[in-house]
Amino acid sequence: MDSLTGLRVFVKVVETGSFTAAAEALELSRAMVSKHVQTLEARLGVRLLQRSTRRVALTEAGSRYHARASAWLEDMDTTEAELGQLTTEPRGTLRISAPMSFGRVYVAPLLGEFLNRHPGLRIDLALADRAVDLIEDGYDLAVRIGELADSSLVCRRLAATRLLLCASPGYLARYGTPDHPAELSGHECLSYRLSDTPSDWHFSDADGHTATVRIDGRVRADNGEALCEAAANGLGIVLQPDFIAGPFLQAGRLLALLPDWNTREIGIHAVYPERRYLPARARRFIDFLAERYALAPWRMES
Known part of the structure; x- marks a missing residue:
């Protein structure tokens, strides 16, 4: 018995x-x-x-x-x-992983409001562009951008960001402005380092035509702001999310390219280990982010 x-x-x-x-x-x-x-x-x-x-x-x-x-x-x-x-009122320490640039501008500034709502809560925020192991490293959730690898993690889409193709005025004056994606192969393109293999940039136009360009430039980096800074200094053409490239465009340090061609829209997600026993602190924060990101505050006016 x-x-x-x-x-x-x-x-x-x-x-x-x-x-x-x-x-x-x-x-x-x-x-x-x-x-x-x-x-x-x-x-x-x-x-x-x-x-x-x-x-x-x-x-x-x-x-x-x-x-x-x-x-x-x-x-x-x-x-x-x-x-x-714990499943109803957030308590304890909420451990969050987020990408460096996005986390600095669109996660960290929200923490004060969230903590004011939940005084029994503490937050530990780690900013890195690498994908951490949530279970092994002990995180409640991670904010991740782009295509997600298949895993046992639960995923919730919070918003989306559009990739923007940009170059500095000085670079374009020196090397010319491409009119078609195929011309990018003749330019110095700066790539985001996700692996040791070259990157593919994808484009489509209003008539349904598509183009894929293999990029393997001299400069690679694992941080989008660093790539945009390099592009603003005339080192090449860059393809980065609007939340990173937007401020450079608004300041005139970069110019948008190929206006007749669309680049991919990629998802901004919250990922976490389990759905059934998700702590209240993680569930409330994910709902909070979805609420704050509903209007995509990083989106530039057309």
Whole structure:
């Protein structure tokens, strides 16, 4: 029989003073209450209760066991209640991983508002353009941008960002402005380093034509802001998300290229290990990000 149930039955018998009262309180038959206590005594090898037709009394061993059992059950009930609160009200430390540039501009500034909403919460934010191992590194969630590899992680799309093709005025004055994606192969293109293989840039136009260009330039980096800075200094053409390239375009340091060709729109996602037991702190923060990103504040006006 279930030893935990037997423990609860024994404590209830002592509290109520009889097998009958304990049976009524626990919605069990009197025979089942008696069987639980007998099983517990047999497992422990001692008699816990002295039975008579009128009352139930604790033996010396039963008295000692009852004191420990009552305290243990109370502590366990308190722990279960606290764990239940974790699924409703955010508490503890929320550990978040986010890309460097996006996290610095569109995650970090939101933390104050979120913490004001949930005063029982702490936040540990790690910014890096590499994909961390959420489970091994102990993160509650990660914000990730782009295509996601198949995994056991749960994914929720929060928003989208569009890739923008750009170059500096100085570069274009020196090397010319491409009119078609195919011309990019004759230009110095700066690539985002995701692996040791060259990058492919994809384009489409209003008539349904598509073009794919293989990029393998002299400059590669694992941070989009660094690539845009390099492009602004005349080192080549860059393809970066609007939340990174936008400020460079607005400042006139970069100019948008190939206006008749569309580049890909890529997703901004929240990923996390489990859906069933997702802590309230992670669930609330994901909902909060979705709310804040609904209007894509990084999107440039057409």
